[in-house]
Amino acid sequence: MKPSEAQIWAWLDDVPDPEIPVISVVDLGIVRGVAWEGDTLEVAVTPTYSGCPATGVISMDIETALRDRGVDDLRIKTQISPPWTTDWLSDKGRAKLVDYGIAPPRAAGGPDSCPRCKSKAVTRISQFGSTPCKAQWRCTDCLEPFDYFKCI
């Protein structure tokens, strides 16, 4: 029996992002669709940044997770339109980012507060960070640098 699409979504919500393992690929908003085409399961995945090296690993992780649960006939489709936006991060994912020490994206273009000490006194170090999706910020109260998941 073919697993339902809801079941597939639930399984994919257990696949961690390889760079930020506290959130799932579903939390990140990069799984754009799950659909059965006859006996073939088609999963549409969109890259965060066009050159993000994690994209290949993510597709492989999704494939492995589904094969482990018995879905052998599957196709991963890369979809670039509409382009990924940080608006697609789930609320659950945003909360987990904060717990992990990464400030979630905000329309204002910068973090609301330091994810460690919650101070509002924060300043930007660089718009580019350890992965394409992050910027480097610093808290001027606790003096710790931290990652900010930048808006795109």
Add this chain to the structure above:
Amino acid sequence: MAQVDQAQLLEFLCRMGDNTLVLGHRVSEWCGHAPVLEEDIALANIALDLIGQTQMWLGLAAEVEGKGRNADDLAMLRDVWDFRNVLLVEQPNGDFGQTILRQFLFDSWHLAMLTGLTTSTNTEIAAIAAKSVKEVQYHVERSAETVIALGDGTAESHDRMQAALDLLWPYVGEMFVPDAVDDAMAAAGVAPDLGALRARFDAEVSTVLRAATLTPPEGGFAHKGGKTGFQHSEHLGHMLTQMQWLQRAYPGAEW
């Protein structure tokens, strides 16, 4: 709307993909060498974005060509005379200031071009542009800020930036002088009119240069021959010997 000639469309896609490929490789040459860690990380990230965009442009180019080649084949197995990038992006990195100024001039053109391409009549081109434009907004924000910081910095940094501008400004013209391919793309609504982009470029670039206390050299001379493939500068061949070495020495190697 005029019908699109497939050979001209292929030419246009190679120009877009070769610009991002050659500049992406040039910028990646800084990895591990930039003056401070944050700049090293920023340069590597920008190079990565450009290479990612290259995969989309050259992937589409290979499809349009229809000869069974893919983006990697186009990037790694063509020789200098088949590259269609503008001369600006193949120029050597020079010092950090020269790299940043080259980036700023390219980013400013790139942002205007991609913005125009988001409404392309070719839906695949519009999709690639919509994806890329979000990344390039961050590129130009940083390169403009850094040009101002260095131009309006110390006497030493100012002089180096002015020298970089004197050297690179004559490469700006090629990005805007249309040829038959550009005219055909504009007529078919595939790409924006280059002349119209120039006005936006001039307005934005002159604001930044003024803030950076830098003055473009007089005269409208433009080095040309890159995007038509007529005559690349000597530098591109040297770059390709490094970039393509592995695929040339071990054809089909994967890891």
